[in-house]
Amino acid sequence: MNRVEKFQLSQLLGQYLSLEEFCTCTQTYQKYVDRIDPYPKNLEETIPALEALCQHILAPVIAHFGRERFQLTYGFCSKDLKRFLSQKDPETGIKNGRVDPSRDQHMAHEKNRNxxxxxxxxxxxxxxxxVGMESDRLVEWILEQRLPFDSxxxxxxxxxxxxxxxxxxxxxxxxxTGRGVPTRKGIERWLEQVEPRF
Structure with missing residues (x-):
């Protein structure tokens, strides 16, 4: 039995989401399910990080909007999933997804071979x-609730x-931007609601 099995895949990371859901929700995983190990290896650090995300951010969202409307599209990114996201689909030639492991925090506390x-x-x-709500309204709700997000x-x-x-x-x-370049243009109203950093 490996460490992930000991944790139990059905065990909840918080009130609402299981480790299995958090690791297997992406379209890329569903497409290559038999070739990807989607679970963390550094359980001692990654599981608490996922639990904290669920507790401080996702639980308030789900409690307010309802579990049936909440749709997780990308959760934890394992080393295998990272590899497949950065590849192109052999049939369409389109990249499976975007991945920026050094910045986006989807890999949580996972470590490389070094x-x-x-x-x-x-x-x-x-x-x-x-589901059924525009994402700009969701962002506004998150800011109104003053949820302690990082990015x-x-x-x-x-x-x-x-x-x-x-x-x-x-x-x-x-x-x-339309080309995928990060910008703050057009979201000034949200930036005004965020407390200044000292």
């Missing part, structure tokens, strides 16, 4: 949407948001 964290920012991240990425009103929880609680908000 014992270094993939993401020095630590913490954990996920992407989700609320929030807004990709458009009809797309999921990315949110992370980590010890820095930077409350950084970014959106992206």
């Amino acid at each position: 014992g270094k964290y993939y993401c020095d920012r630590l913490g954990a991240a996920c992407d989700f949407r609320i 929030l990425y807004y990709y458009g009103s009809d797309r999921p948001i990315h949110i992370s929880y980590g010890s820095q609680h930077k409350r950084d908000i970014w959106t992206f």
Whole structure:
């Protein structure tokens, strides 16, 4: 029995989400299910980081909007999943997904073969949407509730948001140009709601 089995895949990371859900929700995993190990290896550090994300960010969201409307689209990123996300689909030639492990916190506290964290920012991240709600309204609700996020990425009103929880609680908000370049243009109203950092 490996360490993930000992943790039990059905065990909840918080009130609502299991480790299995958090690790197997991506379309890329579903496409290559027999070739990807989606689970963390550094359980001692990664599981508490995922639990903190669920407790401080996702539990309040789900409690307010309802479990049936909450749709997790990208949770934890394992080393195997990272590899497949960065590859192109052999049939379509389109990249499976976007991945930026050094910054996006989806790999939580996982370490590379040299014992270094993939993401020095630590913490954990996920992407989700609320079914039937535009994502700009979701961002506004998160800001009104003063949730202690680290980074929030807004990709458009009809797309999921990315949110992370980590010890820095930077409350950084970014959106992206049509070419995928990070910008703060167009989200000034949200930036005004975020407390200044000292």
